[in-house]
Amino acid sequence: MSTTLPTGQPSANPATPSGSSPGTPGPPGARPRRRAADRIADRAPMRRAGDRPPVRPLVRGPARRAGDYRTRHTVSLVVPARDEARNIPWVFEQIPSCVDEVILVDGSSRDATVTMARACRPTVRDVDQGAPGKGNALRAGFAAATGEYIVMIDADGSMWPGEIPHFLHFLDHGYDFVKGSRRMAGGGSLDLTPLRALGNKALLLVVNRLYGGLLTDLCYGYCAFRRDFLAELDLRATGFEIEAEMIAHALRSGLRIAEVPSLELPRRSGRSHLHAVSDGRRVLRTLLAERPGAGEGR
Ligand SMILES: Nc1nc2c(ncn2[C@@H]2O[C@H](COP(=O)(O)OP(=O)(O)OP(=O)(O)O)[C@@H](O)[C@H]2O)c(=O)[nH]1
Ligand SMILES: [Mg+2]
Numbered sequence: 377m378s379t380t381l382p383t384g385q386p387s388a389n390p391a392t393p394s395g396s397s398p399g400t401p402g403p404p405g406a407r408p409r410r411r412a413a414d415r416i417a418d419r420a421p422m423r424r425a426g427d428r429p430p431v432r433p434l435v436r437g438p439a440r441r442a443g444d445y446r447t448r449h450t451v452s453l454v455v456p457a458r459d460e461a462r463n464i465p466w467v468f469e470q471i472p473s474c475v476d477e478v479i480l481v482d483g484s485s486r487d488a489t490v491t492m493a494r495a496c497r498p499t500v501r502d503v504d505q506g507a508p509g510k511g512n513a514l515r516a517g518f519a520a521a522t523g524e525y526i527v528m529i530d531a532d533g534s535m536w537p538g539e540i541p542h543f544l545h546f547l548d549h550g551y552d553f554v555k556g557s558r559r560m561a562g563g564g565s566l567d568l569t570p571l572r573a574l575g576n577k578a579l580l581l582v583v584n585r586l587y588g589g590l591l592t593d594l595c596y597g598y599c600a601f602r603r604d605f606l607a608e609l610d611l612r613a614t615g616f617e618i619e620a621e622m623i624a625h626a627l628r629s630g631l632r633i634a635e636v637p638s639l640e641l642p643r644r645s646g647r648s649h650l651h652a653v654s655d656g657r658r659v660l661r662t663l664l665a666e667r668p669g670a671g672e673g674r
Contacts, residue, residue: 450524452521453528511614515613553622624666
């Protein structure tokens, strides 16, 4: 609605009574009548559309870090790393303070992986893995871990250590095995090639069908579990198929599994150790061989 002043000009404020202006004095002796709008105008200059908001100086309070998370349980972080010297600092510097023990399985790296790890975290434990392969590396790391919770993370910078508290939160709330998912709301991947994405989807269908799962992601090595369940996981894989084996055995043993969204970043530098086709085949073979009831009748 708009009102019209006697002059024929439209009023800027439809509530303004015709013929009076803001702050117009009333009868002599009376205080000039003021309205809310006038008081605001006194305090601050009118901002017009297009005015930029005042620039506020950055206030540096105490930084809130992912490590603020507290758990009553001890936490071991197992890091398989082969020739990852250039990526180790990024990973190690962001390990949250809720991690008590870091176990590096360096797979006889030929670069400065161990030196970098020690420089970033002097208390790191370096463990020998016996034979090559990510599966051998993880099994050696799990066997050496002493924490009540074990978290595993890659050393190539594709997994952000700041997500560790999300995994621990679910372990603290009764889950036995927590896995990252790149395919839940809030997760994603900046690293998956179309071929790998397709393979992962197909293998996920297989695991959900054969093991009765409702999972959203499979071939992703960001997981955490209670060390007490290491025997139930019954790990034997030597290569990349260990991630699928862990999940298949967790499902088969009836562990309580939670998925948390995780964002997979691109490897920071260096070359991948994974061969999509041959490693995909190994995953499929493992899933088929280990499915519930597969050994019966043999
Ligand atoms: N100790 C050890 N670590 C390994 C071995 N093979 C791979 N890794 C580590 O396992 C992690 C995952 O390996 P990647 O090569 O990144 O495999 P991926 O993440 O599936 O492949 P990208 O997405 O291409 O990086 C990395 O931290 C590797 O350094 C191994 O034989 N021994
Ligand atoms: Mg990687």
